[in-house]
Amino acid sequence: MPSTEELVCAARRGDKSAFAELVRLYERGAVITSYAVLRNYHSAQDVAQEAFLSAFSKLGQLREPATFGSWLMQIVHRRALLARKVPRYEQIHADIPDPSSGSPAPDWLRAYEDVVQQLAQLSEKDRTLVILRYVDGRSIQEIAATTGQSVETVRKQVYRAMQRLRTHITEEVSK
Amino acid sequence: MKSHEEVEATLEQLGNAWPENDSLVERVLHGLETTPPVLATKQPRTRWMKRVAVCAMAFVVFVVLALQFKSDNSLLAQARNAIRNARTFQCVITTPAKGDKPAQVLRGQWYERNVGFREVSPTDIVVGNSEGTWRYQKHNRVAVKTSGNEVGLTVNNLLNDNNVGRLLKNQEYERYEAGDQNVNGKPCKAYLLMPAKAPNIQEFRDKKRRFVCLFDDSSRIVQMVNEIQVDEAWTEESLLTMKYDEPIERTLFEPRFGNDVTVVDIDSAFDEFVNLDKAVHREERKGLIYAIHRVERFENGGLFLISSVRGTDATLKKYPLEQSQFNRHIRVKGPAYIYQGPLKRAFSTYDVELATMTHLGICVIWRAIIPVNPEGGDIFNTGYDPATKRNFALPRGQVKFPVGFNPQGEYGKANFLDKNGVTHSESWDVILDVEKPATLPTFDTIIRQVYSDVSALDAVYFKYLNMGYRGLMPVSLSDLHKISVDDYRAAVMDDVRWWKEGCPQDDPRVLKLKGKSVPPKK
Numbered sequence: 001m002p003s004t005e006e007l008v009c010a011a012r013r014g015d016k017s018a019f020a021e022l023v024r025l026y027e028r029g030a031v032i033t034s035y036a037v038l039r040n041y042h043s044a045q046d047v048a049q050e051a052f053l054s055a056f057s058k059l060g061q062l063r064e065p066a067t068f069g070s071w072l073m074q075i076v077h078r079r080a081l082l083a084r085k086v087p088r089y090e091q092i093h094a095d096i097p098d099p100s101s102g103s104p105a106p107d108w109l110r111a112y113e114d115v116v117q118q119l120a121q122l123s124e125k126d127r128t129l130v131i132l133r134y135v136d137g138r139s140i141q142e143i144a145a146t147t148g149q150s151v152e153t154v155r156k157q158v159y160r161a162m163q164r165l166r167t168h169i170t171e172e173v174s175k
Numbered sequence: 176m177k178s179h180e181e182v183e184a185t186l187e188q189l190g191n192a193w194p195e196n197d198s199l200v201e202r203v204l205h206g207l208e209t210t211p212p213v214l215a216t217k218q219p220r221t222r223w224m225k226r227v228a229v230c231a232m233a234f235v236v237f238v239v240l241a242l243q244f245k246s247d248n249s250l251l252a253q254a255r256n257a258i259r260n261a262r263t264f265q266c267v268i269t270t271p272a273k274g275d276k277p278a279q280v281l282r283g284q285w286y287e288r289n290v291g292f293r294e295v296s297p298t299d300i301v302v303g304n305s306e307g308t309w310r311y312q313k314h315n316r317v318a319v320k321t322s323g324n325e326v327g328l329t330v331n332n333l334l335n336d337n338n339v340g341r342l343l344k345n346q347e348y349e350r351y352e353a354g355d356q357n358v359n360g361k362p363c364k365a366y367l368l369m370p371a372k373a374p375n376i377q378e379f380r381d382k383k384r385r386f387v388c389l390f391d392d393s394s395r396i397v398q399m400v401n402e403i404q405v406d407e408a409w410t411e412e413s414l415l416t417m418k419y420d421e422p423i424e425r426t427l428f429e430p431r432f433g434n435d436v437t438v439v440d441i442d443s444a445f446d447e448f449v450n451l452d453k454a455v456h457r458e459e460r461k462g463l464i465y466a467i468h469r470v471e472r473f474e475n476g477g478l479f480l481i482s483s484v485r486g487t488d489a490t491l492k493k494y495p496l497e498q499s500q501f502n503r504h505i506r507v508k509g510p511a512y513i514y515q516g517p518l519k520r521a522f523s524t525y526d527v528e529l530a531t532m533t534h535l536g537i538c539v540i541w542r543a544i545i546p547v548n549p550e551g552g553d554i555f556n557t558g559y560d561p562a563t564k565r566n567f568a569l570p571r572g573q574v575k576f577p578v579g580f581n582p583q584g585e586y587g588k589a590n591f592l593d594k595n596g597v598t599h600s601e602s603w604d605v606i607l608d609v610e611k612p613a614t615l616p617t618f619d620t621i622i623r624q625v626y627s628d629v630s631a632l633d634a635v636y637f638k639y640l641n642m643g644y645r646g647l648m649p650v651s652l653s654d655l656h657k658i659s660v661d662d663y664r665a666a667v668m669d670d671v672r673w674w675k676e677g678c679p680q681d682d683p684r685v686l687k688l689k690g691k692s693v694p695p696k697k
Contacts, residue, residue: 016207020200027199045199052203081597106190115185134186135193155352166182 003148008065010057023052025146026069029131030076036120037080041106047083049075066148069132073124077138114169126161133158185530234339249365250348253394257419265418268512271411281413291428302430309430310636315656318430318438319634321535354387358397363389369397378403385409395419436544441634445534448632449483456607461590463491463511468539470574470609474547478609481628484580485537485688486510494586496536507637510586513579524554527671529625533637541625543618544576545671558606575606622667626660641667 002021010018030051031147049167055072062071119127120122132138132146134167258264267283283295291304301313347369354365367378368386378384382404390397399415430438443689451457454466463484470480475551486494486509497508511531523581529541555574569575579602581593587598629638633656640663683693 016204017221019207020204023200023203024198026191031199045197045202049199049202049206052199053206056207056227078330079595084661107196112189112192114180132185135190137187137190159480162179162182166179170181 003066004032004068004146005065005148008059008062008068012059012065019052019056022068025058025136026072026128027130028050028135029073032119032131033073033076033111033124034080036117041109043083044080047064047080048076051079054079060113069128069147070124073128077124084136087128089171103140118165118168121164125157126164129154129158130161130165179202179252179416240565244328250390250394250687254390254396257393257395258417261286261288261419263418263420263423265423266415268413268415270413285423285427287425287428290425293427300432304429309432311430311432311436316433316436317634318432318436319636320430320438320440320442322442331566348388351387355387356389358389360395360547363391363397364387369573371468376454383439429563439634441534441632445537445632445635448628449485449537449539456536459487460588460601460603462487462493463582465578467578467605467607470607471616472555472609472611473543473621475556476546476553477618477621478544478555478574478576479542479621480544480576481541482513483511483513483537483539484509486586490586491536494584494589497584507533507535508584509533509538510584511580511582512538513581514538525671527641527667529622529641529667530629531639532629532632534635538580541628543621545618555609569606572608572610574609576603577602578605579603616672618668619664622664623660626663641670 002018004022004025005127007018007022007025013074014093025049030048031041031044032141034047034051038044038047051072055068057074057077063069121129129143132143133140138146140151140155140158143158147154149157180592182640259334264286265284268281270281272278272281284292285294286292290629291302293303294301298313300313302311304307307320307322309318309320324346348366349369351365351367354367356363356365368388375384384401384403387400387402388396391397396417398417401412401413401415403412404410449465451464451467454468455470456467458465463486466483466484466485468481470478473479489509494510513531524547525545527543527545529531529543531541532539545556552651555576556569556571558569558575560567565637579600581587581600582598591598591601626640629640632638640658642658642663
């Protein structure tokens with residue numbers, strides 16, 4: 001399995017199939033990050049798609065290719081915030097759909113609204129790891145190969161990220 | 176505390192529930208077809224190299240801008256300046272006579288510096304002078320008066336991207352000597368303008384449509400002809416004429432719309448609606464005044480509130496109201512607007528933004544907060560102590576709910592901008608005494624009340640009614656009169672029902688929003 005770094009380097013050379021692999025790897029994290037801000041699944045997908053395209057055109061600026069996942073999540077988050085902040089009445093006049101109004105989530109996602117919001121509270125790095133491990137169902141070994149770190153390091157990082165996620169969930173429940 | 180295993184299981188279930196065919200890969204790859212190729216840039220090895228690169232880039236940008244400015248200054252910038260500097264200005268767009276159809280005035284604008292303006296469009300007439308601004312809506316024969324008026328804004332309006340300014344900005348142009356002609360006895364030079372953006376841009380590129388622009392000897396545009404090729408001959412579709420510094424009849428700036436036209440002073444009605452002295456709650460935060468004008472419980476544990484946000488006098492002095500992109504003659508954009516999106520998320524409730532309105536810098540929202548589980552007890556009566564991290568019951572009759580605002584404009588930039596260029600919202604909790612009446616109003620009653628409120632303030636230009644599905648079917652600002660209370664009620668109910676039950680993907684409204692064809696009714 002090629003590492004994120006290898007995929008980024010290949011994509012930088014114009015290899016679109018390598019970039020497609022990066023999309024497969026990080027798309028759920030991107031959609032979750034965006035959805036947590038917009039609370040609108042279709043808009044979240046649109047923002048995630050735009051973020052990938054933006055990331056592709058800016059790959060040359062990424063100093064450490066191995067950090068692509070976190071970097072992408074930052075782009076997604078920024079874009080989602082921008083999509084949300086456009087005043088509604090101006091959108092109406094401009095005939096632009098408002099991506100941020102509360103929306104019915106798709107049936108399959110509705111039961112996970114809370115955990116999605118909690119995932120969004122994690123740092124980009126933690127969120128990426130948790131999603132790769134549990135939502136995507138990748139093994140620790142696969143993630144280690146992807147991130148270019150040792151299995152033991154990844155195991156510890158995932159464990160700590162989960163601890164932080166549990167803390168966020170507990171705090172929210174107690175509110 | 177949820178166990179590690181429980182959280183793991185939830186995440187895995189989310190992963191399993193995620194539709195396999197919902198991947199973005201194809202969409203992104205399709206998008207890449209139109210994305211410029213990635214340059215395999217070599218990363219600068221040291222900081223000083225990066226700085227040198229940045230300086231070099233800045234220099235290049237400066238040179239490009241300077242060159243652009245220089246070339247633009249030769250024609251279009253001068254044309255813009257001519258409008259900006261004119262003491263009086265007239266701009267009229269007409270269509271030529273066709274067969275039995277006489278020539279028609281499509282739009283017109285008249286302006287005299289420090290005196291007044293008049294703008295005529297197919298739907299309304301706006302007139303302004305030192306006493307105020309009147310917007311006469313042809314559909315209901317009502318003229319709405321507001322004190323907010325700055326005649327000078329008309330020039331900004333003329334030169335903005337939604338108006339004549341669009342034609343004079345970022346255009347490519349070329350000399351068209353064959354089109355030179357005299358206008359009003361003065362020789363004028365012709366140029367062909369290629370718009371940078373236009374819905375029918377392809378027609379321009381295919382040389383099937385063109386703008387012929389005539390400049391007088393002071394580089395002022397005096398005529399712009401929109402021509403289309405028909406049977407290999409250029410035919411006029413519309414004609415824009417501009418006149419500078421010619422006398423304008425002052426009566427044009429007076430609100431004379433006819434004896435049967437009703438004049439409504441919207442300022443007093445709106446001020447009364449958002450009167451701070453009558454508010455049930457008000458507080459100052461970071462130079463803004465947040466107020467709640469009405470709060471009440473309704474059926475199934477819901478909470479309804481009307482709130483507003485505006486700048487304090489000191490804030491407005493430092494950050495005056497701004498001109499909205501779409502506001503044409505008055506400054507309405509205040510330092511912030513209320514918006515439920517950025518509020519602290521309450522997972523156990525659904526926030527419905529029933530309507531919003533903005534007038535002279537004051538933003539108002541009608542909002543319903545509906546509990547996910549109506550049987551789950553009074554969710555608004557629970558407090559949380561961050562020190563002990565424990566919940567506690569508020570005194571009987573009290574409610575707690577999240578409120579907030581989104582800063583905007585110069586105020587937002589100065590006070591809420593982070594290093595990434597994102598303006599952050601502000602949210603907090605409010606606790607109020609709201610007794611539960613013996614009989615709770617229904618949600619239906621609440622919706623009808625909102626409709627009634629908004630209708631009473633119909634003359635406010637910037638307003639919005641939530642018309643259902645994801646708020647993506649809003650009522651356009653001028654079309655509010657086309658929506659009946661029953662339409663509105665049905666739309667809000669759909670919004671809430673779809674939130675609970677999921678959105679029917681075959682609903683004609685949803686299909687329309689997605690740009691898909693709507694099957695004919697059987």
